[in-house]
Every structure is written in structure tokens, then in C-alpha cells.
Amino acid sequence: MLTMIILMNSLLSSFETRKFREKKKLIYLEGRRLIEEALTSGIVPTTIFHTKPEYIEDLKLPKETQVLRIRFNDLKLWSNLENPQGIVGFFKQPEKQFQPKDPYPLSVICDNVRDPSNMGAIIRTVAGAGCEMLYSTKGCVDIWNSKTLRAGSGGHFKIPLLSSLQWHDIENLIPADSKVYVAISNVNNLPVGIPVVSYHETTNEPRSTIIMGGETEGVSDEALEFVKSRNGRAVHIPLRNNVESLSVAVAAGVLLFHLTSFCKENK
Incomplete structure (x- = not known):
């Protein structure tokens, strides 16, 4: 038991650093449902910790997976959840890109999104809306952070997903025929040369790319330069009752489902 506790402590303390996660190419998942999602998607587990045998029943674990039972009180010390579910796992970070079936020609770029809950919620929304790709720039929170994974709920x-990109990378990745939009909450801080439209005026023909900025920092100057270079537009969501802005995840949901409605009409 002591050996297992030492192993768990060592792994979790190391997982606090992004450098370790990127070097080891491992992700940490907590809860039966998220672990099942990962297994169903072909993500390879390395170690599973559980507190009761029934928590691993019917899990399709590879034979080489290390499965260890620990006390609930020990797991509770390591858990990020208020009410731990009794099972956690370390998995290999996916090496290949997941290809959604019949995606809509719509991609999202996250820029300066530094809150893991927001990033996870955006990833979940992008997946749920049926988009074809999500990019995140260098400076965003790690998309494989355990909190981001939990908020992503399997998304x-x-x-x-492509992360830690520089803007010169993105310039080469976004197709020339893609309409480019940047979501903004304050129309007064835009540089000259970027027209502003309400989200009702946006369309998705033949394809679109939308840039979402973090709630604190907003989008970077590089993002705005990219929008200008592609003759893009700034898009805002009109609000009432003196509400200044929506969370970036909620705004992403409004914009994405609006744009995918055009894709459905054209299918």
C-alpha cells in the first residue's frame, strides 16, 4: 500500500507541471464516465487506481494496464473533485488526430484562453456543434490539463486538436477560402480596418474560422493582424439589461450553433 501511495504522490505532483505532461505525453482522467469515454475512443491507459472492484467492472482495459486498489481516503487527498468517484487513471496522450464523421466546415482558434474550465467547455462545445477542428495558440492553457479534460467531458x-501554435503556423493551416471572424465584446478597442457585424449577420459559406479570446486578456494583436490580413470581420453578440459580456464558452456556443445552422441548410 505504501508503494502505491508513493507512486500516486509522485505522478500527481509531477503532473502539476505542463513541462512534465508534455515530456511524458500522459494525461490524467478522473471519474468512471470520462475514463470510459477515453477507452471507447482508443486512448491507451497505463495505470488505473480504484477504491472498489465494482468501479472497474466491465471496463475494457488492455492486459498490460497496471490496476491498483487504494483506500478512498488516500484517493480523496489526490482528487480534484469535491466528491471523488473512486477511480482515476493515467493514459497516454493521443498520438493521432480524431476525425469526426461528416463535420461542418467550421473551425475555432482559441487565443489567450487561460482558464482550464473555459477551454474545456469550448472544446466540448466545438465537438457538440460538429466542427472540424480546434486550434489553440501558444499562451493558452494546456488543453491536456486535468481540469481542462474534466470540463471537456470527453470532447x-x-x-x-492542435495546440501551442504560433500565428505563423495558423496562417499556413487556415484555408484561403475560409471566412475569418473574431469574437469581441468591446467594439471600441478594434484597430482600423476590421469591420464589425452582429452575429446575426454572419454566414458560413463555404467555410469559416472563428477566433475566441480569453475573458481577461482578450485576443492578441497577432490575432487581429491575422483577421485584417484575411479581410475578416469582428463579430459581437448584442446583449440587454446592461450585461457587458458573456463567458467565452457561452459566446462560442451562440456563435457556433448559429453558423452551423447554415451548414445544415446546405446539406
Whole structure:
């Protein structure tokens, strides 16, 4: 038991650093449902910790998976949840991109999104809306952070994800025929040369890319330069009752489902 506790402590303390996660190419998942999502998607587990045998019943674990039972009180010390579910696992970070079936020609770029809950919620929304790709720029929170994974609720395993990108990378990745939009809450801080439209005026023909900025930092100057270079537009969501802005995840949901409605009409 002591050996298992030492192993768990060592893994979790190391997992606090992004450098370790990127070097080891491992992800940490907590809860039966998220672990099942990962297994169904072909993510390879390395170690599973559980507190009761029934928590691993019917899990299709590879034979080489290390499965260890620990006390609930020990797991509770390591858990990020207020009410731990009794099972956690370390998995290999996916090496290949997940290809969604018949995606809509719509992609999202996250820029300066530094809150893991927001990033996870955006990934979940992008997957749920049926988009074809999500990119995140250098400076965003790690998309494989355990909190981001939990907020993503399995969305990470349903769409292609590219992270830690520089803007010159994105310039080469976004098709020339893609309309480019940047979501903004304050129309007064835009540089000259970027027209502003309400989200009702946006369309998705033949394809679109929308940039979502973090709630604190907003989008970067590089993002705005990219929008200008592609003759893009700034898009805002009109609000009432003196509400200044929506969370970036909620705004992403409004914009994405609006744009995918055009895709459905054209199918």
C-alpha cells in the first residue's frame, strides 16, 4: 500500500507541471464516465487506481494496464473533485488526430484562453456543434490539463486538436477560402480596418474560422493582424439589461450553433 501511495504522490505532483505532461505525453482522467469515454475512443491507459472492484467492472482495459486498489481516503487527498468517484487513471496522450464523421466546415482558434474550465467547455462545445477542428495558440492553457479534460467531458476525444501554435503556423493551416471572424465584446478597442457585424449577420459559406479570446486578456494583436490580413470581420453578440459580456464558452456556443445552422441548410 505504501508503494502505491508513493507512486500516486509522485505522478500527481509531477503532473502539476505542463513541462512534465508534455515530456511524458500522459494525461490524467478522473471519474468512471470520462475514463470510459477515453477507452471507447482508443486512448491507451497505463495505470488505473480504484477504491472498489465494482468501479472497474466491465471496463475494457488492455492486459498490460497496471490496476491498483487504494483506500478512498488516500484517493480523496489526490482528487480534484469535491466528491471523488473512486477511480482515476493515467493514459497516454493521443498520438493521432480524431476525425469526426461528416463535420461542418467550421473551425475555432482559441487565443489567450487561460482558464482550464473555459477551454474545456469550448472544446466540448466545438465537438457538440460538429466542427472540424480546434486550434489553440501558444499562451493558452494546456488543453491536456486535468481540469481542462474534466470540463471537456470527453470532447477532447471527438475532434482534431492542435495546440501551442504560433500565428505563423495558423496562417499556413487556415484555408484561403475560409471566412475569418473574431469574437469581441468591446467594439471600441478594434484597430482600423476590421469591420464589425452582429452575429446575426454572419454566414458560413463555404467555410469559416472563428477566433475566441480569453475573458481577461482578450485576443492578441497577432490575432487581429491575422483577421485584417484575411479581410475578416469582428463579430459581437448584442446583449440587454446592461450585461457587458458573456463567458467565452457561452459566446462560442451562440456563435457556433448559429453558423452551423447554415451548414445544415446546405446539406
